[in-house]
Amino acid sequence: MNLTLKIWRQKNAKAKGSFVTYKLEGASQEMSFLEMLDYLNTTLIKKGEDPVAFEHDCREGICGTCSLYINGRAHGQDSMSATCELRMSRYKDGDTIVIEPWRAKAFPVIKDLIVDRLAFEKILEAGGFISANAGAAPEANSIPVPREHADKAFDAASCIGCGACVSACKNASAQLFIASKVSQLALLPQGRAEAKSRARNMIAKADELGFGSCTNTGACEVECPKGISLAHIARLNREFLKATL
């Protein structure tokens, strides 16, 4: 299949970037989206050009390294999947694909399609932990946890920190990320003790880093590759209220 790719190119963090259009011939519908980019890079290298920089690691939707805003949607058009899980069978011969990096003040572009997501680590450092030393794994039934809580905490913990929520949000808000981290700990006995200060500190850090605020459009939930629920944001709001009032 032949494709027209409109890709954001930017030499480094300080350089001014722009879109460059590539005509790619001979891509296959059996490729994954990232393999298609690998193929593009092979053709660029053969021509002596600088290949397009993009992030990837596990390529099976569990590490959260890949990103990409594809044709106006975070991780492409499929719900509940990361860019690495996107297949070229979703595209037709002759399609034009616009590929952009995540856009947010808190996620500056480092090169081409790679952004610096250190802001998420800073939010975690502000409260995404329990300060007591948990020691070795305890005996399974020594701390009773209701099944429902365990399931919800696990759902929240499935966040891979990719940043799709920030990209999907019209306000570039990190609320779904923060909510998942707050929920996974607040729902379990070990994390309960610091639940209030955790919510307050993580929100304060996100505000400081320049993320936007939540207006409940729900776009993050739809674009999240792990389908993390907005219900966690409601829990974050409750924890925040309890912590500050």
Added chain:
Amino acid sequence: MSNFLKASIGRKLLVGLSGLFLFSFILVHLTVNLFLLAGQESYNIATHFMTTNPVIQTIEPILAIGFILHIGISVWLTFWNQRARPEKFLKVDQSKSSTWPSRNMFVLGGLIFIFLVIHISNFWYKINFTEIGYIEHGGEMVKDAYTMVATSFSNWWYVVIYVAGAVFLGFHLNHGFQSAFQTIGVSNEIWRKRWTVLGNFLSVLIAAGFSIIALYFLLKTL
């Protein structure tokens, strides 16, 4: 408390709470307006009650504060949110991930604000601060607000403005209602669906309710 107001969530909570308060006012407002359909005497007595009742008069300034908070903080947050993405995406397709009203609350709010200014100068100001005709109902002289409304809505362009205002309000509430409950934390997987369904119903009810009254008077003159 200072933490509360400094944080984006805290400010957002104030938008949600003031929004719910304004929503309760809208329901009362629509209820009173529905007396218009019951006839001249019913509506004039209802208006007389609303303009002279001490409870309502105490709530009026609180209502004004509600409007100021809701509008002021929303404007502030919208600009804050604009700053969070200095470089925009070239191609954006949010149609599959969110509803149109949810992405356009600021625009809808702005249109409602323009309508509000027109509306307050047309009715509220006239009823409270200018001399309008009096009429006797049950031995008591009351302001004839009914005739004023009926005269206003005999102009088709007036009706167009009011129907547009009601529709904008309906769209605003369509997202705003469930969003407010999410923001104050009174929501989960199940309740979010309930708030959404209830919000859809109430937003249609409010948009239709206000529109029908305006159209009723226009049709009466034909």
